[in-house]
Amino acid sequence: MPKPAATRIANLQQSPIRAMTQACERVNGINLGQGLGDLPPPAPVREGAIRAIEQNISTYTPSQGLPELRRAIARKLSRDNQIEADPDTRIVVTNGATGAFASTLLALLNPGDGVLLPEPYYGYHLNTILLSGNEPQFVPLPLPSLELREQDLVAAIKPNTRAIVLCTPGNPSGKMLTRADIECVERVANAHDLLVITDEIYEYLTYDGNAHISPASIGSLGERTVTISGFSKSFSITGWRLGFAVAPEAMARSINLVNDLYYVCAPAPLQQAMASALDAPDNGLAGLGKEYQWRRDLICDGLESAGMTPLVPQGAYYVLADVSGFGYANATEAAYALLEKTGVAAIPGSAFFSSDDGERYLRFCYAKDRATLDKAVSQLQGFRRG
Template identity: 65%
Template sequence: MNFPIANRIANLQPSDIRLMTRECERLGGINLGQGLGDLPTPPMVREGAIKAIQNGLNTYTPSEGVASLRQAIAKKLKRDNGLDVDPDHEIVISSGTTGAFAATLTALLNPGDGILLLEPYYGYHLNTILLNGLEPHFLPLAPPEFALDETALRAALRPNTRAMVVCTPSNPSGKMFSAAELAIIERVAEQHNLLIISDEIYEYITYDGRQHLSPASIGRLGKRTVSIMGFSKTFSITGWRLGYAVADASLAKAINLVNDLLYVCAPSPLQYGVEAGLQAPPEYFDKLRAEYQRKRDIICQGLADAGLTPLIPQGAYYVLVDVSHQGYPTAKAAALALLEQTGVASIPGSLFYQGPQGERLIRFCFAKEDAVLHEAVARLSKFRSRAPLKNSQPT
């Protein structure tokens, strides 16, 4: 029997991130493509969840999450993000940041509404936007700085643009938006009454002394911003699927209604695990930053030594690499050639752009043990450029 699929997924395709992972597994390679971090979970987080299981905390929680976790998040938001938040009415725990993002779109936007993405964008953002029947609009930010220009931002808006996504630190570029850039967003959002959705999952992974700035802490952005944050990267628990949305009470109430319908609640004992993690001293977060900066420097130096051009990230744990001079016709061709030659998997930059800019780039994830990174760097030295294409023109 042949049933038709829903129109809402007719134009969605599996990501090439999965393809590169499968190819890497087939070759027995090192996967620096998909964001599969292999760092250990902090003992306090792991033991907090185990203790909750042993104490029988395995049933449904309120849809907005365990009260004590929301209180711990509110303290963290005041301490680290400069946000005064009501834990009872302005925080919603969800199934990962992707779950919080999906609930936000469904609760606050209508099919046909426009939503602006800054390129390079995170692929799950785009596909969730399409799944909700929204109209994505795009504004490419030019490497290597990925600077936001106010004139370009205004020009990218359309009559139906109702929202804008800001990912800081960014996956895939590692871009961190400055106070001046967030002030641009504030001015434009105020004038055009835009909802701002900020993805801040990498907020604790920043480099060279940079401080993360939450968009909601800038000027009047707080009332029109949904801040989406989580624990996957901070505590190396990507499989736990725990994130949260922070918003004005009226917005949070709507988000929680959808969160309840989609997910019922986040996993109960795991909520207690991350609550324990939020009690970590400041030294934990300082060590986390230092550890990832060391890993960033290992991979970026290795890429440069291999004749590639890394675009040094300011935060997150990915690095985009310019391969435009390697002679490959597409980013996917370059990524597959690199995998075949070296056994190291990357991701084509075309997955993060609508236009041709992504064909110049590939992305690596460096959330790996140092020994794995050193082995990957040794393998990358074997990569060889392809002969220039006949009659090719520089772009």
């Protein structure tokens, strides 16, 4: 009789994010755990999709994406990221940023290659690294500053290290890489011949005047960097699964080969919708940081008043809050106690750390409307009283 599972998934588990979402649904709670924005997509995005479906744009597209979408992405990269990329040779449209990340690992790394992963990390990055047969090599960032230090990167390098993953703005921390951080990565990557893989899915969600910097735009990093981003978060279309990878031509060709074999192509009508929405003046991207900053301030003030000290994020729409003062044995116990006492779901910090540091934190997502956030903040106060 066949075995029930392959050995490659023997050490993988369901994401704590999925598990907490299911627990929250069972009690009809407020889900501040999973990164599910409940804001509506901008009108150009919605209308573009409807128009594409009505025009029967429903067949396979080229595996690397519709030419008009790749051209729109190239214009966006030049305008917003200071990256010049030939849309015909350097851009691959993917099934979400996760599809871009998986295709990049499989296309450019060999089994057993080491991948530096600054910590706290996004859990899907870790599990995709494991599933692809690579070795995660953790680089703990000092808390609470989350400073990226050259000596820490160098200390984590092993003989098999071949790549580093950067997430900016970061999930779960909201940390944004500065030019000095990126120049530090450039020195290390050049010295050790490392591939640099960036996840910039939250690039338009930045606060307090912080400017997003794409690592591929700095120095010589463009020659060794795969830039990954997408539209799920900025346009509130997480279920559409549209992302992209930008890389030097030979790398992009390899990534597209895997993308074709695994996914064939991203959804055709949604690609068409995004091609028109990216250039639309009313697509909402320009005001996105302002739209989310008041949400960040609201949740951080609420967490502080409930006795949970937040690590105030510079970007993205998550916040880590220190709950170590409540006396729970670990972050999972604290998260389920929070759900039981207040009806608000958060993710255990242990989902984002290899070290015990994660047991101090819960992660909250604040991509919610005002009424939901107000209600959540009010209910969180019951945790202190409990």
